[in-house]
Amino acid sequence: MTAPLSRSNADENLLHSQGYxxxxxxxxxxxxxxxxxxxxxxxxxxIYSVMSLGAMSAGPSWVWIVPLCLALQLLVALVYAELASQYPLAGxxxxWVKRLAGDRWAWFTxxxxxxxxxxxxxTVAYLGGFWLWLFFTGEPPSANAQVFCGAVLLLVGLGVNLFGINPLKYFVNAGIVAEAIAxxxxxxxxxxxxxxxxxSLLFEGLPATEGADGSYFSGFLTxxxxxxxxxxxxxxxxxVSEETADARTSTPRAILRSMILVGLTVxxxxxxxxxxxxxxxxxxxGQIIxxxxxxxxxxxxAWSERPFVGIVLVAFIACVVSVQTYIGRAxxxxxxxxxxxxSALLRQVDKRKVPFAAMVFSTLFASFGLALGLNATAVGTLIAFGSGGFFVVFLIVVSCALLARLSGRWKAEPGTFSLGRWGLLVNLAAFFWLVFESINVAWPxxxxxxxxxxWFQVWAVILVFSVLAVLGLIYMFWAKPYLRSPVLQLRTE
Structure with a gap:
């Protein structure tokens, strides 16, 4: 009788079976x-991203939007949890799209x-720069000061990530403590x-919240x-699936638990x-931002202001660190x-088993983007695209999963997280939600x-996405990067 594989061996064998x-x-x-x-x-x-804008759009009753968006976005998280369980891979x-729809769509996604x-x-580094300056000076920063503080946060996050996965855990845990307090x-x-x-206040939509067409419905959509x-x-x-023990079980649980707990906290x-x-x-x-x-x-x-600012700052630092972590793995x-x-440089892993070049690359590119913070119009365009772009990516992934289900190519493997007979219904509902929300977020x-x-800031999501999509497609058809991808062969170099 063959002895059962240890958890670490099972994880490595699973990774090997996927070609890595x-x-x-x-x-x-x-x-x-x-x-x-x-x-x-x-x-x-x-909460700092949405509260003021939500109240301006729908009055105090905006708070009911939060559980509605949580429930609908949880549909997307359920589809992602299934895919993360089947293919627990960095990237x-x-x-997922590579295995569901092929190399071309995968590269574009x-x-x-x-x-x-x-x-x-x-965006997170730029917004966190406000709190860093406020904590040390007690005054709101100038544009130059906020950009400088944002760059400091990026360097702190890079330093934490380059020390390996264990220091990362401590910083992220500190962020969770700060989140719990704040x-x-x-x-x-x-x-x-x-x-x-x-x-009763929570059921009021004040006159100031009417949309441009004078209707509360417009404010609700906003x-x-x-x-x-x-x-x-x-x-x-x-x-971070390839750094998670028992990834097929742990990763989907982590996705769903983080989504639900964050939603309830917000x-x-x-x-x-x-x-x-x-x-x-x-x-x-809108007078109170x-x-x-x-x-x-x-x-x-008044005594509580400085400690509260410090707690918020810790949460922003943890967010910067974790965002850098997952971008580096992507x-x-x-x-x-x-x-x-x-690619030969970006896939290098150092002695601490950190993709150091990928981490440095992501930090440098984000630092270049910080320069847009010197201009309110430019940074507003960046922030708008950052949110809208994610919903389009969500839509691509969920659409590929839905097409795989409808065509009979969806095969849930034993031992993976699965929605069973509810999978198609949840996937379909997630698809319709993302079609709506992608259009809604991008709407000028x-x-x-x-x-x-x-005008170009009002149309930011559509313009920036269109430009990037065209550039990406031109590069894809000209350089054909998808042809360089190995067909699930184990790298041995």
């Missing part, structure tokens, strides 16, 4: 994989994913002891677009701040198939752009 050898350090547990996903989606970063969506992820990394702890206290409004921003990044767990904070903040009209009118910090200071006193996962320029809205913004 174990090059990264498989040192992440289920908790650590969940931590990477949680820190990437980040309730703190999410994530690139690897990976290209758009990297573009969106790098825009996201720049979101869960403070949210519960605000609800229990510092609530200034009755629950709030839906904004609400979707809070639930991006859960796929980070799939990018809901708690949204409800708590909306019910406790006294200047509701100012928040809805950050209603969270004033709500905390009003409740706990670059590595594509480069080892030789489909990126300088002056209400989501700064006052007086030029």
């Amino acid at each position: 050898s174990q090059e990264l350090h498989r040192g992440l547990s289920l908790w650590s994989s969940f931590s990477v996903g949680f820190a990437t989606v980040s309730p703190v970063v999410g 994530g969506c690139y690897q 990976g290209f758009m994913y990297l573009a969106s992820a790098l825009a996201s990394l720049t 979101s869960i702890g403070i949210g519960v206290l605000l609800l229990l002891f510092f609530r200034n409004h009755s629950l 709030a839906m677009a904004v609400g979707g921003w809070a639930f991006l990044g859960f796929d980070a767990c799939s990018q 809901m708690l904070t949204a409800f708590a701040v909306t019910l406790s903040y006294t200047n509701t009209a100012g928040m809805v009118s 950050d209603p969270v910090t004033p709500a905390v200071v009003d409740a706990f006193g 670059v590595f996962g594509m480069a080892r198939d030789s489909i990126l320029p300088a 809205r002056e209400s989501l752009a700064p006052p007086g913004a030029p």
Whole structure:
């Protein structure tokens, strides 16, 4: 009788069966994989991204958008969990589309994913730079200072990542503690002891929230677009699959747990701040860009502002570190198939089993993007594309999975996470949600752009995506990078 394989041997054999050898350090547990996903989606970063814009769009009743977007985005996470269980590989969506739809679509998906992820990394570093400067000076930063602080955060994140997977775990765990204090702890206290409004406020749509056409429905659609921003990044767990023990079981669990817990945390904070903040009209009118910090200071006193800013800063640092981590793995996962320029360098792994060149590459590109922060219009365009691009990538992946199911090519392997007979229904619902939300997020809205913004910023998602898509397709048909990809052969060099 053959002895059962150890968990580590089973992971390596699975990787070998997919055409690769174990090059990264498989040192992440289920908790650590969940931590990477949680820190990437980040309730703190999410709530600061959506709360003011959501309230401006739909009034205090915007909070009900959060559970709706969570439920719909969870459909996407379920499809991703199935794919991550079947193909637990660095490269994530690139690897899945490669096996579902072929090398051409895989290359295009990976290209758009990297573009969106790098825009996201720049955005998080730029926004985190505000809190870094505020923590040390007590004053909002100038444009130059915010860009400088964003670059500092990128260098800190790079340093943490280059030391290997173990230091990464400690930083991400610190971020989770900060998130728990800033979101869960403070949210519960605000609800229990510092609530200034009755629950009826949550069912109000104030006149200031009407859309450009004078209808509340227009504001609702805008709030839906904004609400979707809070639930991006859960796929980070799939990018670190080759560093996760028992990846077929752990990765799908990490994806779903991070998504659900982040969603519940964002809901708690949204409800708590909306019910406790006294200047509701100012928040809805857009005069108050950050209603969270004033709500905390009003409740706990002036002494609490600096510690709260420090906690938020730690959460942003953890988010930067984890976003850099998964982008580096995405670059590595594509480069080892030789489909990126300088692939021979980008797939190199150092003695700490870190894809160091891929990490440096992603940090440099995000740093170049930070220069856009010197111009409010340019950085607004970048932020808009970063969110819209992810939804288009989600749509490509979910569409490929749906076509595989409908054509009978979907084969769930034993031991993988599976939705069973519900798979087709969930996949179909996720597809329709992403068609709607991709259009909704990309829809040109002056209400989501700064006052007086030029037309190209209002059309940012469509323009930037179209330009990148055309450039990507030109390169794909000219250089044919997909032909360099090995047909599932084990690399031995």
